[in-house]
Amino acid sequence: MIKVKQTKIDEEKFMEMRKQTLALWPKASKEIDLDEAVAYQQSLPEDKSFVKVLQKYSAEGKMGLFPRQGTPIVENEIELLQSLNSVGVRLFPFTTDSYTRNLQLDKAQAGLEESIKTGKAKLNGYPLINHGVKTNRRVIESCAGAMDPRCSQKANSLVGEYAFASGMTAMPASFFGWIAGYDKKATVEECIDTAQYLGRLMGYYAEQGVIISSDLHGWLPNGVVPTYVNVATQIIEALTAAHQGCKSVHPQANFQGNYVQDIAEVRLFRKIFRKYLDKYGFQDVLIPGIIASQSPLYAFPQDVGTAYGYICYIANLAATAGVDACSVKTIDEAIGVPSIESHIQTYRAANWIFEVVRSQKIEVNNKDIDLEVAMAEKAIDAIMDKVYELGDGDITHGTIKAVATGVLDSPFSINIHAQDKVLGVRDLSGACRLIEFGNLPLPEDVKDFHREKVAAREKAEGRKMDYYVSIDDFWAISKGRLLGTRN
Amino acid sequence: MDKITIITGTVGVDAHVIGTKIISRVLRDEGFNVVELGAQTPPEEFISAAQETAADAIFMSSLYGMAEMDLQGFKEKCLEAGLDDLLLYIGGILGVMRHDFNDDEEKFKKLGFDRVYPPETDVKVAIADLKNDLKVKGGKV
Numbered sequence: 001m002i003k004v005k006q007t008k009i010d011e012e013k014f015m016e017m018r019k020q021t022l023a024l025w026p027k028a029s030k031e032i033d034l035d036e037a038v039a040y041q042q043s044l045p046e047d048k049s050f051v052k053v054l055q056k057y058s059a060e061g062k063m064g065l066f067p068r069q070g071t072p073i074v075e076n077e078i079e080l081l082q083s084l085n086s087v088g089v090r091l092f093p094f095t096t097d098s099y100t101r102n103l104q105l106d107k108a109q110a111g112l113e114e115s116i117k118t119g120k121a122k123l124n125g126y127p128l129i130n131h132g133v134k135t136n137r138r139v140i141e142s143c144a145g146a147m148d149p150r151c152s153q154k155a156n157s158l159v160g161e162y163a164f165a166s167g168m169t170a171m172p173a174s175f176f177g178w179i180a181g182y183d184k185k186a187t188v189e190e191c192i193d194t195a196q197y198l199g200r201l202m203g204y205y206a207e208q209g210v211i212i213s214s215d216l217h218g219w220l221p222n223g224v225v226p227t228y229v230n231v232a233t234q235i236i237e238a239l240t241a242a243h244q245g246c247k248s249v250h251p252q253a254n255f256q257g258n259y260v261q262d263i264a265e266v267r268l269f270r271k272i273f274r275k276y277l278d279k280y281g282f283q284d285v286l287i288p289g290i291i292a293s294q295s296p297l298y299a300f301p302q303d304v305g306t307a308y309g310y311i312c313y314i315a316n317l318a319a320t321a322g323v324d325a326c327s328v329k330t331i332d333e334a335i336g337v338p339s340i341e342s343h344i345q346t347y348r349a350a351n352w353i354f355e356v357v358r359s360q361k362i363e364v365n366n367k368d369i370d371l372e373v374a375m376a377e378k379a380i381d382a383i384m385d386k387v388y389e390l391g392d393g394d395i396t397h398g399t400i401k402a403v404a405t406g407v408l409d410s411p412f413s414i415n416i417h418a419q420d421k422v423l424g425v426r427d428l429s430g431a432c433r434l435i436e437f438g439n440l441p442l443p444e445d446v447k448d449f450h451r452e453k454v455a456a457r458e459k460a461e462g463r464k465m466d467y468y469v470s471i472d473d474f475w476a477i478s479k480g481r482l483l484g485t486r487n
Numbered sequence: 488m489d490k491i492t493i494i495t496g497t498v499g500v501d502a503h504v505i506g507t508k509i510i511s512r513v514l515r516d517e518g519f520n521v522v523e524l525g526a527q528t529p530p531e532e533f534i535s536a537a538q539e540t541a542a543d544a545i546f547m548s549s550l551y552g553m554a555e556m557d558l559q560g561f562k563e564k565c566l567e568a569g570l571d572d573l574l575l576y577i578g579g580i581l582g583v584m585r586h587d588f589n590d591d592e593e594k595f596k597k598l599g600f601d602r603v604y605p606p607e608t609d610v611k612v613a614i615a616d617l618k619n620d621l622k623v624k625g626g627k628v
């Protein structure tokens with residue numbers, strides 16, 4: 001029996017849930033007082049508000065950088081943030097380490113202590129709970145810009161409590177990200193439940209005039225697939241959070257590396273999120289801007305030259321597509337957590353491109369882009385209709401049933417409840433097409449469009465488009481090609 | 488002849504599942520018996536799976552940089568469990584930040600791994616090594 005439902009959790013019940021969350025860590029209830037936290041948030045300058053910073057980029061037609069950052073030792077973290085400030089970064093995802101994300105806080109503590117002792121980062125992120133509210137506030141106040149922490153399902157509610165009490169103003173209530181890439185065993189219902197908590201907490205702050213924005217990640221495309229399911233699931237995340245009182249969402253265009261397809265995606269984003277939020281009565285939910293994620297989730301080039309090539313290509317694509325900020329990975333991406341120096345060099349290159357390309361205000365118009373927009377919109381509408389139908393009008397129920405039946409599905413996901421029956425390859429122009437539709441409820445003409453494109457490549461290369469071609473394509477981009485070849 | 492059994496998975500709370508999924512598929516297509524534990528597998532689960540399936544080798548992955556902490560005492564636990572002959576291979580990205588692979592190799596050999604692979608090593612390399620190592624041990628192949 002499904003227990004969650006889409007309707008807003010009432011305040012009394014929510015306060016009960018909060019008690020349980022804060023009980024997960026002995027210091028939490030001493031450090032976090034909701035009224036004090038709201039007052040602290042209200043006292044922060046505008047540049048700490050994720051919504052305001054993103055809206056400003058959008059209004060000025062400029063583009064922000066959105067890096068990956070987060071390191072365990074406080075002094076190093078402050079130095080990192082200030083260095084990023086020096087190359088213009090004002091929007092900061094805040095990466096918590098993987099132990100924190102999984103509520104293994106004693107291990108996070110051991111890793112933190114070992115890092116301090118050796119002077120080297122032994123954790124792959126910033127242990128936001130262990131450092132505590134006071135230290136977090138000092139870190140956040142040490143630089144200009146707004147913070148947006150990252151987490152997984154297990155620790156998400158507690159990290160959210162800490163983050164907002166510390167002055168952070170965005171966070172993903174994005175449960176499909178967990179299903180795709182972070183949580184092996186959590187059920188879809190548990191993921192929704194956790195996302196609703198965060199949406200409800202954002203709702204509480206919003207009632208006091210503090211707007212905290214939810215990132216939408218959707219079911220991250222782990223392989224060479226078109227982003228139909230990714231976008232549909234971002235819409236689902238937006239609606240789920242909105243039902244809980246969240247008043248701002250910022251979608252993420254996950255670039256897959258093909259110019260036409262990725263520009264089409266951004267164009268579609270400009271209307272489709274508004275369309276669905278309005279349709280279900282959330283006219284008052286803001287979309288402060290669109291952020292592109294520069295990196296498809298493929299292996300990154302290992303050598304510096306090829307990595308620059310890739311980074312600059314995607315920066316150019318993002319600037320041409322006209323997003324408001326772009327998550328740019330660094331030249332160290334394939335090697336490990338990036339150093340300050342590699343951040344700086346990478347972002348100088350990206351900024352150069354953003355500035356020069358954006359200042360030319362190029363309008364790209366072509367029939368191929370229009371066709372991709374039309375195909376994607378049809379596909380996404382069909383998926384959304386099916387999810388609502390399965391849930392009898394309740395998006396949460398529909399989602400649970402849709403994942404179980406593969407109506408929502410995407411390859412190479414970590415979560416054991418995913419069907420993993422869908423697969424894609426690139427067509428001759430490098431656009432992502434499906435070779436296995438699984439149980440996705442796509443309209444027949446969309447399927448035919450994909451079949452034709454796949455057949456054309458099959459003919460040109462004289463080989464069957466199968467799993468191993470998909471893997472070849474997956475590696476290609478790190479080798480400076482779009483289409484994989486067998487070697 | 489018995490099929491060679493290999494256990495795959497990423498260790499600790501490492502969520503990077505794509506590589507280990509691909510490795511498992513390739514190994515299966517190459518005729519091995521694969522026990523696919525997937526991502527986020529605690530070290531103890533590798534050991535119990537090895538006991539239950541009388542596995543010949545573990546192809547462990549770690550990308551997130553924290554394997555060293557996850558694997559303290561792992562070899563000792565394998566020995567305690569009577570898994571003296573079990574071959575331990577590991578690959579992925581074994582440290583945090585830019586660093587020298589030779590340091591990784593040394594560290595993980597000390598932790599009891601028979602072979603340590605640099606980032607993006609083709610599984611086929613490890614398959615060839617495995618056949619060799621098993622021959623040396625006078626086992627299957």
Ligand code: B12
Pocket residue numbers: 068095096097098101124125180181182220222297298299300301332333334335336337338412413414500501502503504505506507509510545546547548549550551552553576577578579580581582583584604605606607608609610613
């Ligand atoms: C995709 C990706 C993700 C996806 C994973 C999606 C999924 N479903 O798996 C998502 C977005 C979820 C993710 C999350 C995180 N990631 Co990540 N991610 C990557 C990325 C871009 C690619 C990894 C990948 O899939 N490669 C492709 C596969 C096919 O290759 P592979 O796993 O290496 O495996 C192949 C070979 O290496 C080899 N191999 C692997 N294991 C073994 C074992 C043996 C025995 C042998 C012989 C061979 C072998 O064979 C495999 C098949 O060909 C890398 C950077 C990079 N390398 O480009 C970062 C990276 C691994 N991630 C990193 C980090 C830190 C994280 C996060 C903490 C968030 C963050 N970015 O800060 C979280 C951690 C979550 C967790 N609990 O672990 C860091 C690790 C840092 C470090 N070691 O210093 C990296 C290096 C990025 C970076 N530079 O910061 N990530």
